Amino acid sequence: MAQADDGTGLPASLATAWGLRERPSRGPKPTLSLDRIVDEAVAIAAADGVEAVSMPRVAKALGVSTMSLYRYVGAKGELLILMQEAATPPAPVLDPAASWRASMERWAREQRKIFYANLWLLRIPLTGPPATPRQVEWMECGLSALADTGLAEEAKLSVLMLVGGYVRNEAAVMSSIDAAIRESGRTPDEHLREYARTLSVLTTPERHPGVTRVLDSGVLQGADGEDDEFEFGLACVLDGVAALIERGGGS
Amino acid sequence: MAQADDGTGLPASLATAWGLRERPSRGPKPTLSLDRIVDEAVAIAAADGVEAVSMPRVAKALGVSTMSLYRYVGAKGELLILMQEAATPPAPVLDPAASWRASMERWAREQRKIFYANLWLLRIPLTGPPATPRQVEWMECGLSALADTGLAEEAKLSVLMLVGGYVRNEAAVMSSIDAAIRESGRTPDEHLREYARTLSVLTTPERHPGVTRVLDSGVLQGADGEDDEFEFGLACVLDGVAALIERGGGS
DNA sequence: CAGTAATGCGTAAGCCATACGCAGAAGCCG
DNA sequence: CGGCTTCTGCGTATGGCTTACGCATTACTG
Structure with a gap:
């Protein structure tokens, strides 16, 4: 019933971001990967702003059909979160001796x-x-x-x-x-x-x-x-x- | 050519907000007023959030057709600005003696x-x-x-x-x-x-x-x-x- | 070598903003 | 008072968007 059981009761987007979801190994090989989708979306946002990021546009840039993306992402909002995550580098390691x-x-x-x-x-x-x-x-x-x-x-x-x-x-x-x-x-x-x-x-x-x-x-x-x-x-x-x-x- | 000449080179939304545009007195009497539209939009936003504010919805709430609104507002963004303006009360008069x-x-x-x-x-x-x-x-x-x-x-x-x-x-x-x-x-x-x-x-x-x-x-x-x-x-x-x-x- | 599950994707429904044009109403001028 | 002009409301239509659903196809699994 509920969403894919990942142990926590997390929303799907967060589970994805924390890498708690594994891709199954049953069907045909995926043509895309989450990373490629997110990278493309980020590129579009960087070039033309977030409002230019739409599922059709991302799909077209990747050479796939719009609905294919939904095999990797539950909803557009999820993609936006993943984009934020991808654009954020790791936090710096602070010098413990510094004030x-x-x-x-x-x-x-x-x-x-x-x-x-x-x-x-x-x-x-x-x-x-x-x-x-x-x-x-x-x-x-x-x-x-x-x-x-x-x-x-x-x-x-x-x-x-x-x-x-x-x-x-x-x-x-x-x-x-x-x-x-x-x-x-x-x-x-x-x-x-x-x-x-x-x-x-x-x-x-x-x-x-x-x-x-x-x-x-x-x-x-x-x-x-x-x-x-x-x-x-x-x-x-x-x-x-x-x-x-x-x-x-x-x- | 350019937009209604209001003296300044202001974007239409600002001209409206500053009250620099006068309604003409030539044609039929308007059924609505800008204020009524903005008030209704604000009410919708307060009830269901800004994302619920759409031109069709505002029009329906007012009992007019969607496109009628565009006789009062140049674009949706303009309406959003006017909504902000309407929701903001005058700034307080500060006590000059206060620190x-x-x-x-x-x-x-x-x-x-x-x-x-x-x-x-x-x-x-x-x-x-x-x-x-x-x-x-x-x-x-x-x-x-x-x-x-x-x-x-x-x-x-x-x-x-x-x-x-x-x-x-x-x-x-x-x-x-x-x-x-x-x-x-x-x-x-x-x-x-x-x-x-x-x-x-x-x-x-x-x-x-x-x-x-x-x-x-x-x-x-x-x-x-x-x-x-x-x-x-x-x-x-x-x-x-x-x-x-x-x-x-x-x- | 089945069976099964996951894939890509076409179709379509239901939103949305808004360009355009038309019929009719209200004011203005002669 | 008649006609012209201007402005109104609104119907129609275009092109966007998200996303539900179902189908054929593919590749692992037992």
Whole structure:
């Protein structure tokens, strides 16, 4: 009755991701493999965005019919999860001698690198708390960075969510800008300038003194210093975490 | 040639949101109004999630044909933007005498309240930097909270993105959990417990010492204290901002 | 060498967004 | 007041999407 009995009561997509399902050895040889499907889907997403990933398109790229894919994947959502998993490299091995702060910085920066290399990742809606192998691996990695801080377990989770959320959010904004740019065919610099112009048309110094000041300051004129802005925010977040740790950590 | 000339070069959806487009007075009286359409769409999203919002469904709920809607809305994406706008109340008027920290706390909490009251909001993918009236209004509000901090304009923007991103991210996680719960028909508590059980099946103490410790600590047993967790993270973020301000603010 | 189970895939049902064009209604101008 | 213009609602149609189902075919297993 229920789905393939893999011992756990896991949803099929997770079971697949954890490699708990074995292919049977009975029928004809499969023409494809899960890996080839996922790789192709990732390639399409990288080239044209996630919204371009459809079962017909993936199948066509692989030279098979649409429905063949469903012999490997239970549903499209499953494919999306597997794509995320495939695009996420293993978590780094942190230097145990390094300070928690250096470790968290590395954790954050490496995650950011992944997002920037796969901006389509951020266009996949969240499906729930982290439960795929790589997600758990990164979680473990983050926890290990905080192991010696004396924080309560609950606080560690909160810190990870805080820092991870910051990274994700910053990248998501970039990703949305990237998607908008891709659609409009402008360059990033044009886009920012266009945005500044739009804002200046819509706002008035009386009703929007703060926004006007920002516009006048010329901050929105050049798209340089993305990294600086990220590091700025990261430092800010970690300062907050440091304050928490010094205070003696959340009981 | 180009779209309706509203003076600015704005995309149609924004022009509509800012009320820059007037309905002509020539033909027959419209049966509907933009407001009624948006309200109905919001009601559907609140009841069944954004993915349930389709043009046919909205039209049916209003008792008109599908294509009638396109007399009021240029495309579905436009409707989604208008829905966001409709669900966002005006930004609060901050007490000018309050400290920046108290003001930012209020700013963050009120935003969180909006998200929690409209969890479907977080399932709409970001479309770009804030450019609708309400978004600009909230941005102005946030800037006013930071007016007396001595921060550089650029730093103010970063802080808003930091705090706003934190709020958004925390709510987005809640929203994804909500969506998962809605789909599976479980209660929130069951869901969390199920998650803990899944994790404990998939992890081993050797490979995942940190995760194991978290599981053993029983943190994932009760779903209470959402607010506490939010306040915890917010305090952390604002501590970081405070450190920045005391340091003399980002030149 | 059966039998059985797994394969690829065709068909089709039921969603969706939206381009286009037409009949008729409401305002405007002479 | 008559005609022209403009705008309305909506029917039709196209081309996308996901995915349920069933069929012929293939290759292991006993």
